Amino acid sequence: MNKTVRGLGVASAALVLAVGLAACGGDNDGGGSGADAAELTGEVKIDGSSTVGPLSKAAAELFADEQPKVNVTVGISGTGGGFKKFCNGETDISDASRPIKDEEKAECEKNGVKYVELIVANDALSAVVSKENTWADCLTVEQLKKIWEPGSKVNNWNQVDPAFPDEPLKLFGAGTDSGTFDYWTAAINGEEGAHRTDYTPSEDDNVIVQGVSGSKGGLGYFGFTYYEENTDKLKIVKVDGGSGCVEPSVATAQDGSYKPLSRPLFIYVSDKGVAKPQVKSFVDFYIANIDEVVTEAKYVPLTDAQKTTLKSEYDSLPKA
Numbered sequence: 001m002n003k004t005v006r007g008l009g010v011a012s013a014a015l016v017l018a019v020g021l022a023a024c025g026g027d028n029d030g031g032g033s034g035a036d037a038a039e040l041t042g043e044v045k046i047d048g049s050s051t052v053g054p055l056s057k058a059a060a061e062l063f064a065d066e067q068p069k070v071n072v073t074v075g076i077s078g079t080g081g082g083f084k085k086f087c088n089g090e091t092d093i094s095d096a097s098r099p100i101k102d103e104e105k106a107e108c109e110k111n112g113v114k115y116v117e118l119i120v121a122n123d124a125l126s127a128v129v130s131k132e133n134t135w136a137d138c139l140t141v142e143q144l145k146k147i148w149e150p151g152s153k154v155n156n157w158n159q160v161d162p163a164f165p166d167e168p169l170k171l172f173g174a175g176t177d178s179g180t181f182d183y184w185t186a187a188i189n190g191e192e193g194a195h196r197t198d199y200t201p202s203e204d205d206n207v208i209v210q211g212v213s214g215s216k217g218g219l220g221y222f223g224f225t226y227y228e229e230n231t232d233k234l235k236i237v238k239v240d241g242g243s244g245c246v247e248p249s250v251a252t253a254q255d256g257s258y259k260p261l262s263r264p265l266f267i268y269v270s271d272k273g274v275a276k277p278q279v280k281s282f283v284d285f286y287i288a289n290i291d292e293v294v295t296e297a298k299y300v301p302l303t304d305a306q307k308t309t310l311k312s313e314y315d316s317l318p319k320a
Contacts, residue, residue: 047075048082048095079179092273097179124248171199172220
């Protein structure tokens, strides 16, 4: 089985995967195996965050070994785009790199979509520069704000710090439908959605990798796992949130010392979705095998406390 779980882009309207389950029945425990679980068919429809999409794809690939006749569709339209489809009843699961907004909640309520929010992994939103950048090893939140805030005219690295060289600054970041965009703007600029407009935006993190790596003065941001996959092309930047320079890592994301850019990642599951045996089975499997899923997708694992909460929250989902 192909273990590669990256490369999901905007052009991917959906990735159709054959998937199956280790358990079915009344309990959300994901137990059982292909040999003793009932054979299932049908579809599981997922859409949303490009950051969380690889997690759901990893779960689907692992799940395929159990129930090959179930098809899972993993679409990538950004967190906001995913919630539009989810609250319209078009999908069973919504991948999200931020919590659902009040207006999205209202849309779900209007359409009779009940759901549960589940934290499935942790992430460390990361600032990255080109390998050719020998000067920016650590940036303060204030410096990042100076670069990214609305109306910023900073277009050269020596405007960030006089000690930096005279090198044009080329910016690459998340598109406005992305939960990463929402989180970055809130954490760095102090207001969700507050962001300069003269940069190269993309919902596809691979475009950001290519842009930053191809420019000596490039600067971009995305989830930590995309940096891990591109260490040969990019240099990660430590961030000083007020307590000194901290590098994003599994440890600093879990213990909260990587401030203010460590964050949880979510899936939202609808009540009508889990009323379908194949959807319930897939989510059961996702949760029961969360450690393997997160490891497969190369994300920051949940803590023990988060795993306990994950199961209890899923068990609280209203039944359709």
